[in-house]
Amino acid sequence: MRLSRGTLLFLLTFLVPALSSLPAAAQGRSKIDHALNQFVGEAQGSGKKLKIIIRATPDHIDGLRQALTNHGERIDADHPSISGMSLELDAARIALFCAYHIVDSCSVDADVAATAAPTKKGGPTPAVNTPEVNTMLGNLGLVVDPTAGRGITVALIDSGLFPSKAFAGRIKAFYDFTNGRTRRAPAHDGYGHGTHVAGLIGGLQTAADHEFQGVAPGVQFVVLKVLDAKGGGKTSDVIRAIEFAVANAGDDRLGIDLINLSLGHPIFEPAATDPLVQAVEQASKAGVVVVASAGNFGTNPETGEPGYAGISSPGNAPSAITVGAYDHKASVTRLDDRVTAYSSRGPAWYDGHAKPDVVAPGHYLGAEASPLSGLA
Numbered sequence: 001m002r003l004s005r006g007t008l009l010f011l012l013t014f015l016v017p018a019l020s021s022l023p024a025a026a027q028g029r030s031k032i033d034h035a036l037n038q039f040v041g042e043a044q045g046s047g048k049k050l051k052i053i054i055r056a057t058p059d060h061i062d063g064l065r066q067a068l069t070n071h072g073e074r075i076d077a078d079h080p081s082i083s084g085m086s087l088e089l090d091a092a093r094i095a096l097f098c099a100y101h102i103v104d105s106c107s108v109d110a111d112v113a114a115t116a117a118p119t120k121k122g123g124p125t126p127a128v129n130t131p132e133v134n135t136m137l138g139n140l141g142l143v144v145d146p147t148a149g150r151g152i153t154v155a156l157i158d159s160g161l162f163p164s165k166a167f168a169g170r171i172k173a174f175y176d177f178t179n180g181r182t183r184r185a186p187a188h189d190g191y192g193h194g195t196h197v198a199g200l201i202g203g204l205q206t207a208a209d210h211e212f213q214g215v216a217p218g219v220q221f222v223v224l225k226v227l228d229a230k231g232g233g234k235t236s237d238v239i240r241a242i243e244f245a246v247a248n249a250g251d252d253r254l255g256i257d258l259i260n261l262s263l264g265h266p267i268f269e270p271a272a273t274d275p276l277v278q279a280v281e282q283a284s285k286a287g288v289v290v291v292a293s294a295g296n297f298g299t300n301p302e303t304g305e306p307g308y309a310g311i312s313s314p315g316n317a318p319s320a321i322t323v324g325a326y327d328h329k330a331s332v333t334r335l336d337d338r339v340t341a342y343s344s345r346g347p348a349w350y351d352g353h354a355k356p357d358v359v360a361p362g363h364y365l366g367a368e369a370s371p372l373s374g375l376a
Helices: 005-021 034-043 059-070 091-098 134-138 193-200 207-212 235-247 277-286
Strands: 048-057 075-079 084-090 105-109 111-114 153-158 169-178 219-227 232-234 257-263 289-291 320-329 358-361
Touching: 034 048, 034 091, 034 105, 048 059, 048 235, 048 277, 059 075, 059 084, 084 091, 091 105, 091 207, 111 235, 134 257, 153 193, 153 235, 169 193, 169 358, 219 235, 232 235, 235 257, 235 277, 277 289
Parallel strands: 153 219, 153 257, 169 219, 257 289, 289 320, 320 358
Antiparallel strands: 048 084, 048 105, 075 084, 111 232
């Protein structure tokens, strides 16, 4: 039987998009991401456990929670924006629960890391007065404007923020989400990445170092710490921080307008099931602008040559403004600007999304620093 042209057009126009929006189980694809699938294959019978994020099909989150608790499992955190939960399971239980018809997807609770450019092996840390250090304002050709960004609040989801004079009176709140907790704390940054990123966004410098001022020194910050003193964290903590930011977007006290995510993890599954990506998508739907780094997987570690499809999660989120880094070669002209070797290039793995959306100065940028900074 041959299908008519009209029938084919109907199938392509209506049926294919409808199928693409169905839950994972209905599409017949694997519900376990690549990293988790590898763990299940290697750890069967060993008793080893792994932290995962399990997501329910629409309207079945309560049923999934009940099934897990009935089997004696302890849920570490709820992730309502993505109909998910995080918990620790062994390989056998992962295979069991992830096969349930009310489960949409299972993902590893991946380690996330700050997207700081690595120090050159064997090379010294560049001093602040070397020609190699660049400034954001100088690279962009902007003049110092201490009022830029007033009325905007940025949720800085990172390693924290050191409360130096550059941020005086502009840190609205500081919450620590590391290790599965949520608690208010004095502003601090044991790693330094968050302070550096905040400095680029909105550090207000003195007359002596005004060239290192951020692009929007009038912004205020709500700091949501998810990375530890070594610059590492867990996806589940980042998701909880994103959900907190969205819940407080309309709050009179916090009033968050924008989320900055200069962190990520390698992509293990399509964007449609990636928990971190889906948390970003929900934030965007709620009207919060999300800016994410492209990642620093632009160079093949074995060959040292630039590569492609290195975008990290959540930089592959369709709704995120994903930013890569370029080197302006210490010149005023744009003609010699090049994407840095380490900055991740697109397209996004699995989905082929065209990312990053933009590139910005990112090579040896000088900005406010934490005294405890471990960055180069």
